[in-house]
Amino acid sequence: MTGALPIQLDRSSPVPLYHQLAEQLTAAITEGRLRPGDPFENEIGMSDRLNLSRPTVRRAISELVNQGLLVRRRGIGTTVANQMVHRKAELTSLYDDLEREGRTPRTEVLSLDCDAQDDRAAAVLELPAGTPLVSIVRLRYADDMPLAIMRNWLPPTLDDLSLEELTSTGLYAVLRARGIRPTVARQRIGARNATADERRTLHMSKAEPLVTMTRSAYAADGSPVEFGDHCYRADQYSVDVVVSER
Numbered sequence: 001m002t003g004a005l006p007i008q009l010d011r012s013s014p015v016p017l018y019h020q021l022a023e024q025l026t027a028a029i030t031e032g033r034l035r036p037g038d039p040f041e042n043e044i045g046m047s048d049r050l051n052l053s054r055p056t057v058r059r060a061i062s063e064l065v066n067q068g069l070l071v072r073r074r075g076i077g078t079t080v081a082n083q084m085v086h087r088k089a090e091l092t093s094l095y096d097d098l099e100r101e102g103r104t105p106r107t108e109v110l111s112l113d114c115d116a117q118d119d120r121a122a123a124v125l126e127l128p129a130g131t132p133l134v135s136i137v138r139l140r141y142a143d144d145m146p147l148a149i150m151r152n153w154l155p156p157t158l159d160d161l162s163l164e165e166l167t168s169t170g171l172y173a174v175l176r177a178r179g180i181r182p183t184v185a186r187q188r189i190g191a192r193n194a195t196a197d198e199r200r201t202l203h204m205s206k207a208e209p210l211v212t213m214t215r216s217a218y219a220a221d222g223s224p225v226e227f228g229d230h231c232y233r234a235d236q237y238s239v240d241v242v243v244s245e246r
Contacts, residue, residue, distance in 0.1 A: 005024070005025075005028050005033065005034075007021065007024055007025075007050055008024070009021065009050065009052075017052060017056050018056045018057075018059040018060040018063070019060075019063075021050070021052070021056070021057065021060040022059075022060040022061075022063040022064060025060065025061075025064055026063075026064060026067070026069060029064070029069050029080055030069075034080045035080060036080050036081065037079055037080060038079060038080045039077060039078075039079055040061075040070055040077070040078040040079055040080060042077065042078070043057050043058055043061060061078065065078075068081055068238070069081055071235060073207075074207075081235065092172075093170030093171060093172040093173065094140055094147075094148060094150070094170065094230075095107070095140070095169060095170030095171075095173070096170055096172075096173070098140075098142050103142045103143055104141075104142070104143050105140060105141065105142065105170075106140070106141040107138050107139070107140055107141070107166060107167045107168075108138065108139040108141070108167070109136065109137070109138050109163050109166050109167055110137040110138060110139055110149075110201075111135070111136070111137040112134075112135075112136055112137075112161065112163060112166070113134070113135040113136075114132070114134050114135075114156070114159040114161075115132045116132065116133050116134070116135030116153070117130055117131070117132060117133065118133060118135065118153055120227075121133055121135075121153035121227045122153075124153075124216045124224060124227040125153065125154075125155055125224045125226075125227060126223075126224050127155065127156075131156065132156050133153045133154065133155070133156060134153065134154040134155070134156060134158050134159055134161060135151070135152070135153050135154075136150075136151070136152045136153075136154070136161070136166060136171070137149065137150070137151050137152075138150045138152075138166065139201060142236065145233075145236060146201065146202045146203055146233070147202075147232060147233055147236050147237065148202075148230055148231065148232040148233070148237070149198060149201060149202065149230065149231050150171075150228065150230045151228065151229045151230065152171060152226055152227065152228045152229075153226065153227045153228075154225075154226050155224075158178070161174065171226070175225065175226070180219065180225055181219060181220065182217040182218065182219065182225045182226070183218065183219060183220045184217070184218050184220075185215050185216060185217040185218065186215070186216045187213055187214060187215040187216075188213065188214050189211065189212065189213050190211075190212045190213075191209050191210065191211055191212060191234065192209065192210055192212055192231075193209060193210070194208065194209070194210045194231070198210065198231060202233050204233060208233070208234065208235065209234045210231040210232060210233065210234060211231065211232045211233075211234050211237050211238075212229075212230065212231050212232075213228075213229075213230050213231075213232070214227075214228065214229050214230075215227070215228040215230070216228075
């Protein structure tokens, strides 16, 4: 609880009190003194304890909420957010991104079907409708937290994929090992409500949304490599995009 945290405020400083408070609370989270899921001291209690106005404390807390460090939930209150995966908008595997962030990725293959039919995926892969495709559904964990349900479709030439390959590393590493190198992709990011099955699989409450991403990946010669339709827990996942003036 934040009640045990030593908060030192310099009321003679030109730095606003809300900012001083927000900086110290942020440090407590990033340094591990407050852990993911810990309940957070309520606004009234913090105001009284630190002799601050409620608007000052509210603004400091809002700063942490906006940064994704705190989560407000009706009926539960404010808690320290679970560690979020921040991915750059580039052609990388979630498996590799998790390893790069110091997390431990783990994959559970929910299904592997080498005779699947999906007209949308076939069109992306530039194959006739009704073509049997390789369909993979995986549950990706970040440490022990279920993070994403990943649905992918591949050309029928990859019908010899094994469960061992798909659980030991990321899909793009599997493709590269077979001489297939995704070099460019088109992806669309959105959000939606989770289905009942998705909520159970990802251990989500009914009110929590999903981040979605569809991706069509291509080799250097422009030939389609794979089509993916993924969904992620919104409280665990974000995409970082750099934009610039053309």
